[in-house]
Amino acid sequence: MSELLLQAHDVHKTYRLGRVDVPVLRGCDVNVHAGEFLAIRGSSGSGKSTLLHLLGGLDRPDIDGGDISHAGRLLSSLSNRALDWYRARTVGFVFQFYHLLPELTVLENAMLPGLVPGGVGAAAARTRATELLGRFGLDHRLDHRPRELSGGERQRTAIARALVNDPPILLADEPTGNLDEHTGAEILRLLHETHQQGLTMVLVTHDASIADQADRALNLVDGRLTD
16 A cells, blocks of 8 residues: 555535534545545535645634644644645646636646745745646647636646646546547546556546546545445
8 A cells, every 4th residue: 555645534614604513524534645646526516626625725624623744744733834835846727617717828828826825935836837738739829818618628728837846646526527528538548647657646526437547436425425
């Protein structure tokens, strides 16, 4: 068994909507090993995105609501600066709706994570983003704006952005959910190729056929994960 890279232990997450507490995660446990492609399947609203955000340090569990750790180190123990570094250099995010900035070019969007605290810096980000976009077939689109791209091109730009700091972990939130079947298959092929280069990947999806392509798949039901 390879190194245990990410771990969630008894994680709870509740949101407050008006006067009502809405529990989303009710004691999630998951281990992610280095080099693994793990799929988490669940219906809309089951908490898949919430769990991914917790694993990536974008959100925190409830107080006394379990722990998230990376390589044995609790994310809750990290300073704000160390958490910035974790988000910048350890994990890359791919979202269903791309989240590209419309005023920036393809190259500028892909460079962005390299410019934040903990990033690789402007010069290295430009070099890395240019290389990734070329590998993904977008070298002729570097100066285009997102509105000029197809859905598949936008998602390839988003994947390049996620990888620009060369993180060891990629977290993908329904990366094909906004695409037609053919384009979605192309994006999955690209993600498989990236994973085969040594990247650890956690992908959440509602689609059983996508989950079945992973090394291992878990189901998120009633706030808990099951095989």
